[in-house]
Amino acid sequence: MIECKETNEQILIPVFYNVDPSYVRHQRGEYGDALAKHEENFKEAQSLRSALKKASLLSGFHYPKNFENESDLVDEIVEDVLEKLIKFCPSESNGLVGIDQNIAQIQSLLILDSREVIFLGIWGMVGIGKTAIARAVFDKYSPQYDGCCFLNVREELEQCGLSFLRVKLLSELLDGENLRRNGTSKARYVEKRLSRKKVFIVLDDVHSSEQLKYLVGESVCFGPGSRVIVTSRDKHELVSGGVHQIHEVKEMDFQDSLKLFCLNAFNESQPKMGYEKLSKKVVDYAKGNPLALKVLGSDFHSRSEDTWKCALRKLKKYPNEKIQSLLRFSYDGLHEVEKNAFLDIAFFFKEEDKDYVIRLLDAWGFYGASGIEALQRKALITISNDNRIQMHDWIQEMGCEIVRQESIKYPERRSRLRDNEEVYAVLRNNQGTDEMEAIQIDVSQIRDLTLSIDTFRKMRRLRFLKLYYPLHVELSMPPSHNHPYILSLQQQVALILSGCKELMSIGSEIHIKCLHYLLIDGCSGSKESSVLPKEIRQQNLTNPGMDMLNSSIGHLNNIEWSDRNGIQFKNLPNELFCMRSVYYLRHSKSRGQDSGKPKLHILFDGLSYSQRISLKELYDLRELALPQNISAFSSRKSTLDGSIVESLPRFIIQSLDALLNESYKVFR
Numbered sequence: 001m002i003e004c005k006e007t008n009e010q011i012l013i014p015v016f017y018n019v020d021p022s023y024v025r026h027q028r029g030e031y032g033d034a035l036a037k038h039e040e041n042f043k044e045a046q047s048l049r050s051a052l053k054k055a056s057l058l059s060g061f062h063y064p065k066n067f068e069n070e071s072d073l074v075d076e077i078v079e080d081v082l083e084k085l086i087k088f089c090p091s092e093s094n095g096l097v098g099i100d101q102n103i104a105q106i107q108s109l110l111i112l113d114s115r116e117v118i119f120l121g122i123w124g125m126v127g128i129g130k131t132a133i134a135r136a137v138f139d140k141y142s143p144q145y146d147g148c149c150f151l152n153v154r155e156e157l158e159q160c161g162l163s164f165l166r167v168k169l170l171s172e173l174l175d176g177e178n179l180r181r182n183g184t185s186k187a188r189y190v191e192k193r194l195s196r197k198k199v200f201i202v203l204d205d206v207h208s209s210e211q212l213k214y215l216v217g218e219s220v221c222f223g224p225g226s227r228v229i230v231t232s233r234d235k236h237e238l239v240s241g242g243v244h245q246i247h248e249v250k251e252m253d254f255q256d257s258l259k260l261f262c263l264n265a266f267n268e269s270q271p272k273m274g275y276e277k278l279s280k281k282v283v284d285y286a287k288g289n290p291l292a293l294k295v296l297g298s299d300f301h302s303r304s305e306d307t308w309k310c311a312l313r314k315l316k317k318y319p320n321e322k323i324q325s326l327l328r329f330s331y332d333g334l335h336e337v338e339k340n341a342f343l344d345i346a347f348f349f350k351e352e353d354k355d356y357v358i359r360l361l362d363a364w365g366f367y368g369a370s371g372i373e374a375l376q377r378k379a380l381i382t383i384s385n386d387n388r389i390q391m392h393d394w395i396q397e398m399g400c401e402i403v404r405q406e407s408i409k410y411p412e413r414r415s416r417l418r419d420n421e422e423v424y425a426v427l428r429n430n431q432g433t434d435e436m437e438a439i440q441i442d443v444s445q446i447r448d449l450t451l452s453i454d455t456f457r458k459m460r461r462l463r464f465l466k467l468y469y470p471l472h473v474e475l476s477m478p479p480s481h482n483h484p485y486i487l488s489l490q491q492q493v494a495l496i497l498s499g500c501k502e503l504m505s506i507g508s509e510i511h512i513k514c515l516h517y518l519l520i521d522g523c524s525g526s527k528e529s530s531v532l533p534k535e536i537r538q539q540n541l542t543n544p545g546m547d548m549l550n551s552s553i554g555h556l557n558n559i560e561w562s563d564r565n566g567i568q569f570k571n572l573p574n575e576l577f578c579m580r581s582v583y584y585l586r587h588s589k590s591r592g593q594d595s596g597k598p599k600l601h602i603l604f605d606g607l608s609y610s611q612r613i614s615l616k617e618l619y620d621l622r623e624l625a626l627p628q629n630i631s632a633f634s635s636r637k638s639t640l641d642g643s644i645v646e647s648l649p650r651f652i653i654q655s656l657d658a659l660l661n662e663s664y665k666v667f668r
Helices: 002-008 021-026 029-039 045-056 070-088 100-110 130-144 153-159 162-173 183-194 209-216 235-240 254-265 276-286 290-300 305-317 321-332 336-349 354-363 368-377 393-404 420-428 453-457 551-555 574-578 600-607 628-633 650-655
Strands: 015-017 061-063 118-123 147-152 199-204 227-232 246-248 438-442 464-468 493-498 515-521 538-542 561-564 584-588 612-616 637-641
Touching: 002 045, 021 029, 021 045, 029 045, 061 070, 100 118, 100 130, 100 246, 118 130, 118 235, 130 147, 130 199, 130 227, 147 153, 147 162, 153 162, 153 199, 153 209, 162 183, 162 199, 162 209, 199 209, 209 227, 209 235, 227 235, 235 246, 235 368, 254 276, 254 290, 276 290, 276 305, 290 305, 290 321, 321 393, 336 354, 336 368, 336 393, 336 438, 336 464, 354 368, 420 438
Parallel strands: 015 061, 118 227, 118 246, 147 199, 199 227, 438 464, 464 493, 493 515, 515 538, 538 561, 561 584, 584 612, 612 637
Antiparallel strands: none
16 A cells, blocks of 8 residues: 555555554554564565554544544544545536636645735636636645635625624634634634634635625734635725735636536537537537536527527527526626716627727716726726727626616617617617617618608717628718718717718718717718817817818817828818817828828917827928927927928927837938
8 A cells, every 4th residue: 555655646544443653653562562473474574564654654543542433433534535535536527627727827826835824816707617616726725724614705695794704704714613702802712713723715706895804804813824715706806805816717718618518418528419510509609608608508408409599599689597697796786887888888889999988988977997997897898908898798798688678678768779670670760769878870781761850859868879881891872961860969979980982071060069079980982071069079080081171170179189090181271270179189191192282380380289299101291391380299299100301400309309209200
């Protein structure tokens, strides 16, 4: 046995039955005499003595010293063996798939050989497997500690108060020791006992930093080498509670997802013959969420192929209720303003630029920056490396379902609309209501729909209207089309037009008095920018066909952001210098286009009040005389990126000390 332990690293548990381990170690007394007699018939006596000495040094069971009867001894041996087997039992056999990598990462963060007391957070979206991972780590490592406790805080708090939960935690850590003392005596006793015990604690599903501080805060002192793991859907609450080392749980990869689904659908790790394609469709739909994979696997268990196909079609329109109810926990914990921001993102702004979305949310009073941060903390959204907002498909479906529940039978009574069939029905029948706040219209789906002012007259709270065409479809509107039907809105409005190929104008007199954001992207046909309302705050023009700025731009007293990317203006109106409230101005040209010779003194007059200026690939300035008022760049964050100049006078060079980059080309 000793040889197997040393060669194969097998576990050896000695049982000292009616013999003291010290007698075995020193091989004396009656045990030594019996061993001497046995050696007479045993050729390898020395190796036997050596093996027995090694066995006596191992941790095992001593009977009858530590047990009242043999039954207690057997129970203790069985329990010890089971605990040890858990460490070596593959996670798949426990219905856990794809968590080994998470466990390995958590193990490295716990630094198990350190004597420091370490707090570790496990964070991620609902259903991502935080509890399963924490339980697996607890089962694997807690037997090595003097005391341990696994508490599901949310479930326990539904049954009892926080003070009772603290007593339960302390009782389990102290193995039910006397906690009936009162007042200062009890507190001192608990503090003294815990400070000497190396404990392993898991607090699962913690909602607030107050819960965390009350249960395991500074008032509780654990012994050296103790470990505390806290799982939560809110990263901010972990940090606020003093947990600064956090492991984020990500979605499962496809192979592990397929295995987990099959274990629940077929009781085996691969699809049943004939169900391979259907299984992959379900796995694609679950998007790596373990909760969804388990629930769907159970729902599809022992069902026919036809039932599978029908259920998949149903899921596309009606999400699984059990999954939705669990996902809503994070949403329900949001502030009312944050809920609005979440629903807007779920409906309209997934994969959109974060800064762009923040500006829109700010315009509607939803406090974009803090709202997006709150959604990130609760793992409802993530931000990609290129600054785009990302949202798990299940989370997005939850948002859409929340809005659908506002009025299941009557879409016109909901706050937001994006489903093509529902949008078509509402607009075609003039069914707009006061409840409607935002609409997204795929114009390719409503070619035979005639819109008028009456279509939107009843939508008094409408604040967002997006008309778009999919990238693979061309939008071609009659040259006389000027969108009169969106010009009488009274709320703060964001107007987005994308992909229009023959857009002549956006109305010669726009009456959207509360238009705060205008985006014209990739539209051609319009040669001159439109007359805009004075209240507009942000303007974004990406229109290669536009070459003239309307003189009304000088009356935009409230505009703060103006981005004219890739537009070749042949003439700049004198009124440009009146734009005194602009904080950020970007003006750039497309390569290979001739912009003519604009009035540069007017351009620089218009820049004199801007705090951030970007002129990218603006002009070949070698043939143009630079005016004295270029000093408007002084003390501002400015960029002349890619513009070509013949030479720069000394006073200009001195005034350009604030350039963010110097990629402009100078020829002397």
